[in-house]
Amino acid sequence: MTRELLTGWGRTAPTAADVVHPMSVDELAAGLERPPERGVAARGLGRSYGDPAQNAGGRVLDTTGARGLIDLDLNRGVVTAAAGTSLHALMRWLVPLGWFVPVTPGTRYVTVGGAIANDIHGKNHHGAGSWCNHLLAMTMATPAGGKITVTPQSDPDLFWATAGGVGLTGLVLDATFQLRRIETSRLVIDTDRTRDLDEVMALMTEGDDRYEYSVAWIDLMARGASVGRSILDRGRFAHVDELSAKQQRDPLAYHAAAILPMPFVAPPKLLNPLTVRAFNEVWYRRAPRRRRGHVATIPAFFHPLDAIHDWNRGYGPAGFLQWQCVVPIGAEETMRHIVEAFSASATTSLVNVLKRFGPGNEGMLSFPQPGWTLSVDLSADAPGLARLLDRLDDEVLAAGGRLYLAKDSRMRPSTMAAGYARLDEWRAVRRRVDPDGILQHDLGRRLGLV
Ligand SMILES: Cc1cc2nc3c(=O)[nH]c(=O)nc-3n(C[C@H](O)[C@H](O)[C@H](O)COP(=O)(O)OP(=O)(O)OC[C@H]3O[C@@H](n4cnc5c(N)ncnc54)[C@H](O)[C@@H]3O)c2cc1C
Numbered sequence: 001m002t003r004e005l006l007t008g009w010g011r012t013a014p015t016a017a018d019v020v021h022p023m024s025v026d027e028l029a030a031g032l033e034r035p036p037e038r039g040v041a042a043r044g045l046g047r048s049y050g051d052p053a054q055n056a057g058g059r060v061l062d063t064t065g066a067r068g069l070i071d072l073d074l075n076r077g078v079v080t081a082a083a084g085t086s087l088h089a090l091m092r093w094l095v096p097l098g099w100f101v102p103v104t105p106g107t108r109y110v111t112v113g114g115a116i117a118n119d120i121h122g123k124n125h126h127g128a129g130s131w132c133n134h135l136l137a138m139t140m141a142t143p144a145g146g147k148i149t150v151t152p153q154s155d156p157d158l159f160w161a162t163a164g165g166v167g168l169t170g171l172v173l174d175a176t177f178q179l180r181r182i183e184t185s186r187l188v189i190d191t192d193r194t195r196d197l198d199e200v201m202a203l204m205t206e207g208d209d210r211y212e213y214s215v216a217w218i219d220l221m222a223r224g225a226s227v228g229r230s231i232l233d234r235g236r237f238a239h240v241d242e243l244s245a246k247q248q249r250d251p252l253a254y255h256a257a258a259i260l261p262m263p264f265v266a267p268p269k270l271l272n273p274l275t276v277r278a279f280n281e282v283w284y285r286r287a288p289r290r291r292r293g294h295v296a297t298i299p300a301f302f303h304p305l306d307a308i309h310d311w312n313r314g315y316g317p318a319g320f321l322q323w324q325c326v327v328p329i330g331a332e333e334t335m336r337h338i339v340e341a342f343s344a345s346a347t348t349s350l351v352n353v354l355k356r357f358g359p360g361n362e363g364m365l366s367f368p369q370p371g372w373t374l375s376v377d378l379s380a381d382a383p384g385l386a387r388l389l390d391r392l393d394d395e396v397l398a399a400g401g402r403l404y405l406a407k408d409s410r411m412r413p414s415t416m417a418a419g420y421a422r423l424d425e426w427r428a429v430r431r432r433v434d435p436d437g438i439l440q441h442d443l444g445r446r447l448g449l450v
Helices: 025-030 087-097 112-117 156-162 197-210 273-286 298-302 311-315 332-344 385-398 413-419 423-433 442-446
Strands: 002-006 015-020 040-043 059-062 069-073 078-082 135-142 146-150 171-178 186-194 213-218 230-237 290-297 320-328 352-357 371-379
Touching: 025 135, 025 171, 078 087, 087 112, 112 171, 135 156, 146 156, 156 423, 186 197, 186 298, 197 213, 197 230, 197 332, 197 352, 290 298, 320 332, 320 385, 332 371, 332 385, 371 385, 385 413
Parallel strands: 015 059, 040 059
Antiparallel strands: 002 015, 069 078, 078 171, 135 146, 135 171, 186 230, 186 290, 213 230, 213 352, 320 371, 352 371
């Protein structure tokens, strides 16, 4: 056990905890024994932006040592993996065998436990739903019940309270989930560069259902007639006969590595309004106006940011935060207003993504609901940021939407409660499985969940 200072991916609000590094799922389960007064939190790869994997003054269990495949049925594509297994490792093992993870976020450096705790979504949410739609069973350790196997049939309340329940209903020790079959490790991508927000939303509304994966990058620093100009990438996995002769020799080849280190000799704040505005301009202009059938690799399409090691240092010592909302279909005016507000503000934002969600699942605190989701990276020291985001939170709530806990580092407890209508139901499950409130973390205390 070591005393460590921890932050989320945004590098704001560091707090110190006693960090334990279990090396197996049994050692991970033992992490709940003799809990300190400030309780116990799990931590995966620390890719949540805010503080759900920190526990000031308490114990933090680093799950990443409890990793590896426990069972694999290659005929059905069903895998059981220890909770600390990363999606990066899963892809390295499974892609060459013709299987892909059911859902991947914008980084492959997340653990299976973290994927469940935030019920993560990817570019295929409109068709495939989020991670827990593909989760068949999990082994958990809860303070009240010890080690148990939980399925949607055996204990639906605990299953769906854990899906998106930010690790506060028990430790996930391992998970069994359904993979997606692939013929090749390449994707066929169609790209459209749009003039403004209206055009990209119209294209997504009209055509997303024809694609398995869809995502739009928005230039949130563009102003005037260009507000919301975007690059929309949509695609599906390629068939073997769509690859070049060279690619066909090894259709399931998979190579993914972080190649570029963040330049430490760079100015302390590489991503500032000047550099980001210039980058956005170049990025937008170099995208083709309309391109069909471009063949791309898994890392290039799903995880471009992973190519730069530690890119989260680019915002400088103050760190950064991400704000992600969803508003229902029909609330397009609200989305337009949000995009306009960011464009008119003094904020610096580079990684801004618009997606169209399909139906949500039964996860009590699961984020996705049918609608438009926008995620925005923001330098934490941008002038007027707190006021701007509080105002936008209110607009999101007024439209019937909510904010994503995996990205949050600053919302008010009342915003959380207003966005998640099943919070009381979730609290009741938590009281059953953790009556003494042993599972704790900074986000849980900040938002009044624990
Ligand atoms: C570049 C980037 C892009 C991203 N893109 C997306 C995206 O497209 N879609 C999306 O949904 N998310 C996205 N995310 C967020 C990320 O997918 C989630 O925050 C995810 O939960 C991180 O997993 P982790 O292993 O790092 O967990 P951590 O951040 O370490 O922990 C997250 C939560 O999981 C809990 N937890 C971890 N392991 C366990 C366990 N074994 N048992 C119980 N609880 C556990 C922790 O207590 C904590 O509450 C992105 C993040 C980054 C940095």
